[in-house]
Amino acid sequence: MRIFLILFCLSSIGYGQETITITGKIGNQTAKAPLDKAIISIEGTSETCLSNSQGEFQLATSQEGAYILKISAPYYNTKRIPILLEAQNLSIGMITLTNDITIEQTDNLISLTESDLSEDDETVSLSAGLLQATKDVFLNRAAFDFGQAFFRVRGYDSQNGQVLINGIRMNKFFDGRPQWNNWGGLNDVIRNQEFSNGLETSDYTFGGILGNTNIDIRPSKLRPGIRLSSSASNRTYFGRLMATYTSGINTNGFGYTLSASRRWAKEGYIDGTLYDAYSFLGALEYQLNERNNILFTTILARNRRGRSSAITEEVFELAGNKYNPYWGIQNGAIRNSRERNVFEPIVMLNHYYKSKKIKVTSGASYQFGTNNRSRLGYFNAPNPEPTYYRYLPSFYINNPIGADFTNAELARDGFLNNRQLNWSNLYQANSSGKATYLYYNDTTDNTQITLSSAANLKLNANFKIDFGVNYQQLKSENYAEIKDLLGADFHEDIDPFSDTQNDVNGTLNKVEEDIFNYNYEMHASLLSGFAQLSFEKLKWLGFVSGTISSTKYQRNGLFLNERFIENSIEKSDELSFSNYGLKGGLTYKVTGRHWFKVNGAFINKAPVLQNSFINPRENNAVVPNIKSETISTADVNYFLRLPDLTGRISGFHSRFQNTTDINFFFVDSGVGSDFVQEVLTDLDKLHMGIELGLEYQISSQVKLSAVANVAKYLYASNPSVMINFDTAGAEEDLIDITGSINLGTANIKNLRLAQGPQKAFALGIEYRDPKYWWIGATANYLANNYANISTITRTQSFFFDPDTGERFPDATEENVTNLLKQSRLDDFYLLNLVGGKSWLKNGKYISVFASINNAFDAVFRTGGYEQSRNGNFGQLQQDSLRDNPSFAPKYWYGFGRTYFLNLAISY
Numbered sequence: 066m067r068i069f070l071i072l073f074c075l076s077s078i079g080y081g082q083e084t085i086t087i088t089g090k091i092g093n094q095t096a097k098a099p100l101d102k103a104i105i106s107i108e109g110t111s112e113t114c115l116s117n118s119q120g121e122f123q124l125a126t127s128q129e130g131a132y133i134l135k136i137s138a139p140y141y142n143t144k145r146i147p148i149l150l151e152a153q154n155l156s157i158g159m160i161t162l163t164n165d166i167t168i169e170q171t172d173n174l175i176s177l178t179e180s181d182l183s184e185d186d187e188t189v190s191l192s193a194g195l196l197q198a199t200k201d202v203f204l205n206r207a208a209f210d211f212g213q214a215f216f217r218v219r220g221y222d223s224q225n226g227q228v229l230i231n232g233i234r235m236n237k238f239f240d241g242r243p244q245w246n247n248w249g250g251l252n253d254v255i256r257n258q259e260f261s262n263g264l265e266t267s268d269y270t271f272g273g274i275l276g277n278t279n280i281d282i283r284p285s286k287l288r289p290g291i292r293l294s295s296s297a298s299n300r301t302y303f304g305r306l307m308a309t310y311t312s313g314i315n316t317n318g319f320g321y322t323l324s325a326s327r328r329w330a331k332e333g334y335i336d337g338t339l340y341d342a343y344s345f346l347g348a349l350e351y352q353l354n355e356r357n358n359i360l361f362t363t364i365l366a367r368n369r370r371g372r373s374s375a376i377t378e379e380v381f382e383l384a385g386n387k388y389n390p391y392w393g394i395q396n397g398a399i400r401n402s403r404e405r406n407v408f409e410p411i412v413m414l415n416h417y418y419k420s421k422k423i424k425v426t427s428g429a430s431y432q433f434g435t436n437n438r439s440r441l442g443y444f445n446a447p448n449p450e451p452t453y454y455r456y457l458p459s460f461y462i463n464n465p466i467g468a469d470f471t472n473a474e475l476a477r478d479g480f481l482n483n484r485q486l487n488w489s490n491l492y493q494a495n496s497s498g499k500a501t502y503l504y505y506n507d508t509t510d511n512t513q514i515t516l517s518s519a520a521n522l523k524l525n526a527n528f529k530i531d532f533g534v535n536y537q538q539l540k541s542e543n544y545a546e547i548k549d550l551l552g553a554d555f556h557e558d559i560d561p562f563s564d565t566q567n568d569v570n571g572t573l574n575k576v577e578e579d580i581f582n583y584n585y586e587m588h589a590s591l592l593s594g595f596a597q598l599s600f601e602k603l604k605w606l607g608f609v610s611g612t613i614s615s616t617k618y619q620r621n622g623l624f625l626n627e628r629f630i631e632n633s634i635e636k637s638d639e640l641s642f643s644n645y646g647l648k649g650g651l652t653y654k655v656t657g658r659h660w661f662k663v664n665g666a667f668i669n670k671a672p673v674l675q676n677s678f679i680n681p682r683e684n685n686a687v688v689p690n691i692k693s694e695t696i697s698t699a700d701v702n703y704f705l706r707l708p709d710l711t712g713r714i715s716g717f718h719s720r721f722q723n724t725t726d727i728n729f730f731f732v733d734s735g736v737g738s739d740f741v742q743e744v745l746t747d748l749d750k751l752h753m754g755i756e757l758g759l760e761y762q763i764s765s766q767v768k769l770s771a772v773a774n775v776a777k778y779l780y781a782s783n784p785s786v787m788i789n790f791d792t793a794g795a796e797e798d799l800i801d802i803t804g805s806i807n808l809g810t811a812n813i814k815n816l817r818l819a820q821g822p823q824k825a826f827a828l829g830i831e832y833r834d835p836k837y838w839w840i841g842a843t844a845n846y847l848a849n850n851y852a853n854i855s856t857i858t859r860t861q862s863f864f865f866d867p868d869t870g871e872r873f874p875d876a877t878e879e880n881v882t883n884l885l886k887q888s889r890l891d892d893f894y895l896l897n898l899v900g901g902k903s904w905l906k907n908g909k910y911i912s913v914f915a916s917i918n919n920a921f922d923a924v925f926r927t928g929g930y931e932q933s934r935n936g937n938f939g940q941l942q943q944d945s946l947r948d949n950p951s952f953a954p955k956y957w958y959g960f961g962r963t964y965f966l967n968l969a970i971s972y
Contacts, residue, residue, distance in 0.1 A: 084526075086154045087124040091116045091136060094161035102286075103138040103162065108145070108706045109652075109660050111529075111601050126150065127526065132657030133706045139257055140288055141165050143200060147708040150657075163837075164903055164910060201262060203713060203758030206772040206827045206843070210897055213918055214847045214959055215927045218275065219717055220752045220778035220820035224673065225696075226275030227267075231282055231362065231415045232426040233517050234270065238539050238589040239509075241673040246368040246407040247432075248280075250326035250344030253292055253309035257281045263700060263717075264648050264664040268531055269426060269519045271595035271612035271646060274666060274698050274719065283360055283417075284320035284350045289313035294969035300960060301370075302340040303330035318352035332371075334960045337392030337401050337485075339371040358417040367408040371401035375929060375955035379459055380452050383477070384484055386924050386958035390452045393486030402441045402486055402504065409434035409511060427518040437506040439548065441491070442582075444561045446501040449491060451484050459949035492552040500553035505581070510542040531610075532596040539589040543681070544623075545582035547575055556581060562740070565627035583682035586621040589674055606652040616642045616671035620678055620685050629684040637678075637685035642671035642693050658706045665699040676725040679789055680742045688744055689787070689805075692723040705759075712759035720781060721750040732788075732857060732936040733867070742789040743857055743933075745811070749782035750818060770829040770843075778818040783810040786860050811859040816887050819853035819928060840900040848892035852929035852954050857936050858885060864938055876938040884942055888954055893925040909972040915965070922962040929956035 091103040099120030106113035107126060116122040129150050134157065137143040141162040148155060207218050224241030227234060235243045248255060259279045261267045267277040289311050296305040307326040314320040323346070330340035344366040351359045373389040380388065392401040415428040441449055454460055457480060461473035491502040519533030547556060555574040558567050558581045566573065567582050575581040597610030618640040626633035648666035655661070671693055679686045698719035705712045726745040754776020761769045786808040817823070824847070831841035857863070864876045898920055903912040934952040935941035944950040 084125045084127050085129075085150050085152070087122075087126065087134065087148070087157065088154070089122060089157040090159050091120045091122065091138075092159060092161045093141075094163045100138060100141070100162060103136055103141075106135045106137075107657070108133040108135050109654055109657060109704065111599070111606065128657065130657045133708070136160055136162065137200075138162060139286075145706075145708070145711075164912075201713065201758060202711075202760045202770050203756050203772050203774075204262065206758070206770070206829070206845075207774075207825075210827055210829075210843050210845050210895070211774075211822070211825050211847065213895065213897075214825075214845075214850075214893075214925065215821045216774075216825055216847065217821045219719065219754065219756075220776060220818060220823065221275045221719075222820075223275065225273040227270055227272045227277045229269055229277070229279040230364075230411070230430075231360065231413055231428055232269045232279060232519055233413060233415075233428045233430045233515050234535055234537065238513075238537070238587075238591070238674045239541070240675050244407070244409070244436075247366055247409050247411060248344070248346075248364055249366055249368055250305070250307065250328055250342055251324050251346050251364070251366065252326075253294075253307060254282055254287060254322060254324045254346055254348070255280045257286050264650060264666050264698070266531065266597055266599055266608050266610060266650075268424075268521050269517075269533065270535070271593075271597070271610055271648075274668070274696060282322070282346070282348050282362055283358070284311050284322040284348055285314050285352070285358070287311045287322055288971070290972055292969060292971040294967060296965065296967045298963070298965045299334055300963050300965065301330065301333045301338070302328040302342070303333075304328070314350070314352055320350045320352075322346065322348040331399065334387065334963060335373040335389050336387050337371055337389045337399055338373055339369070339399065339401060339404075341369040343367050356418055356420055358415075360413070360415040360417070362411075362413040362415070364411040364413075365408075366410075367406075369404060369406045371399075372403040372405055374403075374452070375957045376452060377949075377953045377955055379457060379949040379953065381956070381958070383457075383480060386961065388484070390450050390484070391486065393488050395488040400486075400488060402439065404437075404439045406435075406437040406439075406506075409436065422523050424521045425518065426520075428516075430513075430515045432513045432515075433511065436509045436511070438508075439504065439506050441486075442503050442505055444501060444503075444557075444559075446494060449486060449502060451480060451486065454951045456480060457949075457951075459947065459951055462949065463944070463947050463951055488551075495551050495553035498554040500550050500556040502551050503547055503553065503556050504549040504551060506546045506548055508542075508544055508546050510544075511539060512541075513537060513539045527600055527602050529599045530596070531599070532594070534594040535591070536593075537589075537591045539587070541587040541589070542585075543587065544580045544584040547577050547579050547581060550577055558582065560628065563628055567624060567626055569625040569627050569630075571624065583626075584623040585681055586623065587674060587681065588617075588619045588621065590617045591615070604654040606654075607650060609649040610647070612646040614644045614671070616644065618674055618677050620681050622685060626683050632685045633683055637687065640677055640687060640691070644669045644671055644693055646670070660704050662702040662704065663699070664702075666696070668696040668698075669693050670696070672725050676727055679727060679744055686789070688725055688727070688746060690746070691725060692746075694724050695722045696720070697722075709762045710759065713756070714758075715756045717752070717754060717756070719752040721752075722782075724748045724750065726784075728856070728933075730933045732933050733940055739790045744787045744789070744805075745784045745856060746787070747782060748784035749780070751777075751779045751781035752818075752820075753777055754823070766833055766835070768831045768833070770827070770831075772825075772827040772829075774823075774825040776823045778820045778823055780813045780816050780818065783812055783814050784856070785809070786811045786856060788857065808857070808860040808862050811856045813854060813856060813859050816854055817849075817851040817889075819851050819930070821850060821928070822847040823849035823851075837904070838900070838902040841898070843897045845895040845897065846892070847895070847925075850890040850892075850926070850928070852888040852890065852931060852956070854885075854887055855931040855933040855936075857933055858931070858941065863936065863941075866939055867937060873938045875942070880942070881938065884938070884945060888929065888931070890926045890929065890956070893923055894921075895923060895925075896920040909970055912967075912969045912971075914967040914969075918963050918965075919959070919961055924961065925959050926956045927959045929954050 091100045093100050101118045103116040105122050105124050112126045114122050114124045131149050134146045134148045142165045227236055228243035237244055262276045269279050292309045294307045305328040309324040311322045312320050326344045328342040346364050348362045391403040392399050409432055411432045413430045418425040458473040458477040461469040494501045515537045517535040522530045555576055558575050593614035595612040597608055599608040620637040622634040646668035650664035652660055652662040700715055700717040702715040728743040731740045757773040759771045787805050789805050826846045827843050829843035833839040864872050866873055897918050899916040901914040931954050932952040935944050944952055
């Protein structure tokens with residue numbers, strides 16, 4: 066009762082205040098017509114309104130002093146007007162907006178960020194997709210310019226931001242990240258976005274610390290008419306055709322949107338990376354009355370893509386930064402052994418209710434489909450990849466009995482002449498009938514139901530309450546499926562390392578379309594709710610928000626694995642996590658053009674599904690003593706909003722605690738040799754730094770921008786390390802009853818996280834001509850990027866000789882420190898150029914956009930990782946002394962000079 070009395074008293078403060086009314090009219094400068102649904106707001110406040118069908122608006126405010134009035138609308142350039150609010154109403158007359166031809170730059174971003182970083186997309190992700198909906202200069206540079214170097218805002222993984230479509234959460238249970246392929250190619254209809262940066266409030270969700278994006282696909286919110294576009298690029302795809310039609314709402318209350326696209330490439334910038342994608346969206350909206358809308362949406366997006374691999378410095382020197390070992394020629398055509406094929410349709414039903422006081426957004430979605438990742442399997446046969454260490458010159462140079470330069474030269478010539486996958490050899494090896502090699506898919510077949518509802522209640526001019534609830538339920542089928550026996554008659558489903566059956570109750574010999582190797586289900590559910598209170602009073606704005614959630618995971622094994630008879634089949638124990646989160650923020654406006662903001666949060670959340678079960682392909686084992694992860698974060702911000710100069714400077718500090726990480730690799734360690742699962746627990750991470758973004762309007766035609774990011778992303782603890790051996794590769798007396806070896810802690814505290822460049826600077830200039838053409842250039846410098854470390858080499862097992870069980874005599878602290886020095890990638894410069902032109906001809910709006918990224922064709926590394934094969938001091942020391950170590954770090958390389966060209970017609 067006391068809480069309600071306090072809220073009532075606070076809300077009553079707003080009544081009786083004198084208000085000032087700002088009036089005016091908004092029009093389209095190009096078409097000379099009124100502009101409907103333009104957004105008029107006072108910067109630094111929550112006060113906003115929309116223009117009507119005649120372009121007229123009326124904005125009531127209780128503010129006083131010097132402010133900036135902001136007028137914006139989708140597809141138009143934002144206009145900012147200085148105003149002085151005193152004790153009288155203000156009329157600003159007629160304001161016209163020009164078409165924003167730079168909006169095509171969003172397509173440029175999407176083309177860039179769809180590239181693969183690693184052989185498994187799930188291991189790396191980008192946050193750039195979250196940044197499309199904001200005008201913040203820092204975030205725009207982070208997305209459009211730093212993004213090509215895989216820069217991450219504040220070093221955060223994209224699982225720390227949420228993406229919603231029509232208010233429905235799209236982040237995946239598996240890794241917590243949004244799967245952008247599920248709506249890729251639908252650029253025209255996903256541009257209408259509401260973005261909240263960092264800890265700022267969202268109308269629909271408590272969200273994450275990276276920010277939240279809600280994509281609104283209602284036809285009533287999209288520009289009516291037809292839009293046709295075609296694009297050409299040399300990045301991930303070569304060509305794209307896209308068509309969109311939005312009807313507008315007719316007199317019967319119906320409106321619809323149809324959008325379709327086709328993207329393709331025989332090869333992208335990286336050799337052998339084919340691209341083949343189709344996308345379709347249909348949205349039907351019905352306005353029952355002024356307050357109620359119903360929306361039905363269907364999204365069908367299929368994306369097939371050839372993947373590429375990280376390579377060692379030796380391979381780079383032999384073959385260059387475009388080299389990709391995964392493909393070869395078969396029957397005169399490129400065939401990539403590592404393809405990803407995603408098709409997960411989405412069906413949605415939404416209801417919208419809006420009155421003067423409350424807005425309610427409710428929805429249900431059903432998503433189903435498959436995510437396939439293909440690869441070559443080889444069984445008691447040589448590794449078919451051309452970059453396998455035994456096929457490279459370094460293998461002969463590094464011979465333990467002495468360098469063999471003759472065979473090294475032969476290996477070099479052999480690699481240069483036959484550096485791609487030889488499909489013919491694989492068919493020949495299978496001529497005996499039993500498959501030595503086979504081509505198969507790792508398949509995830511998901512079915513997910515989501516229900517959500519969020520309400521936004523405006524108590525009065527000063528107070529607003531938001532609250533909502535979300536429920537998600539997932540059934541995920543995971544299995545390996547034989548797609549091509551490569552000329553063989555059958556595959557014997559036996560693990561070649563242990564000579565044990567993968568499917569004891571099934572058929573031993575498998576043929577094409579059979580499931581083999583592993584087969585299991587994952588069940589997951591999430592029930593969450595949030596509530597937040599926002600207030601605004603004189604020079605103060607603030608909010609407080611909270612969330613609670615319940616997450617449950619369970620594995621159901623469908624294969625009886627001979628290596629794990631007791632815990633490979635049937636259901637595991639259910640993992641259950643109860644979590645909560647709190648965040649708040651306070652803003653003080655020194656004046657209407659200068660204000661300070663402080664935000665903070667403490668969030669307790671469940672680990673993602675991929676970091677909960679140790680090796681779900683084979684058994685039900687879960688991470689021992691698994692804990693919920695905690696995030697504590699705070700940021701301090703100063704905002705500047707002058708007529709010609711705008712900007713933001715922010716300082717942030719975030720700590721992630723009790724995180725879990727699981728890795729898979731082959732290792733020769735001090736406790737044995739085998740393919741292992743490495744489990745890290747009690748892992749802490751620290752992110753801290755400063756962001757700066759400034760824009761200066763020199764004249765109505767010329768604008769300058771300056772952006773800087775100076776940060777540190779560190780390991781903040783020495784985590785516990787446990788490894789699980791698939792077979793009997795370790796000393797038996799070291800293995801506990803769970804089949805695990807506890808290696809103690811890894812000495813990694815204060816080493817850098819591999820989260821992209823930790824320093825980034827950009828200077829940009831843009832010229833916008835009154836005759837509707839524009840050009841821009843941005844010079845970028847990126848630094849302090851680090852390769853990912855091998856954790857197992859930082860444990861005590863690294864010091865011991867597996868042959869003797871004794872510590873290596875030379876494994877002193879000094880020698881080990883020098884040997885394990887973390888690899889810092891080279892700093893580099895990038896110059897990006899953009900430009901465009903638009904015309905209005907007979908009611909048709911025509912625009913051309915062009916960009917050139919990395920104009921000087923710089924060669925740079927975007928990331929990398931230490932190989933864990935040499936898991937003991939003796940082997941790693943011997944290997945590192947060589948000019949080209951056999952198991953040197955592997956790196957990904959960024960694109961060289963690339964272009965993007967887009968032509969669009971709207972009418």
